[in-house]
Amino acid sequence: MPDSTDDLPLCTACGKCCHLLVELTPLLDDVPEEYVVEHDGVRCMDQHGDGACVALDSATQLCTIYERRPKVCRDFQRGESLCRRAVLGKRGSLAAPRASL
Numbered sequence: 001m002p003d004s005t006d007d008l009p010l011c012t013a014c015g016k017c018c019h020l021l022v023e024l025t026p027l028l029d030d031v032p033e034e035y036v037v038e039h040d041g042v043r044c045m046d047q048h049g050d051g052a053c054v055a056l057d058s059a060t061q062l063c064t065i066y067e068r069r070p071k072v073c074r075d076f077q078r079g080e081s082l083c084r085r086a087v088l089g090k091r092g093s094l095a096a097p098r099a100s101l
Contacts, residue, residue: 008087011078015061016086018053021045022070029070031055045070 009016022045024036035054037046046054055065063069077083 008079008083012062014087015052015056016089017073017076017083018056018061018063019047019051020082020086021047022053022072024070025072031065031068031070035065 021039024031024043024045026043031045035046036043038044048054052058053063055063055069057064063073
């Protein structure tokens with residue numbers, strides 16, 4: 001039986017999810033400050049003009065801060081719906097679940 005991710009590229013050297021807007025979780029994420037930007041009061045990973053995360057190495061398509069990458073990036077799973085949307089080029093954001101008000 002084929003794997004449910006057989007139609008997706010391997011994570012290494014893909015980098016499609018690294019073109020999603022990544023919201024940082026206060027008191028949890030410890031990324032270098034020079035990679036952070038604020039959007040409407042929300043701290044996020046900065047992006048280049050093409051939407052790529054500033055921590056993404058354009059030559060290798062690998063994260064340059066892998067050991068310090070945001071938790072939401074650590075939790076991202078190959079094959080989940082957001083992964084499939086990213087691979088298909090549909091923009092979105094990668095944000096930690098928010099508490100209900």
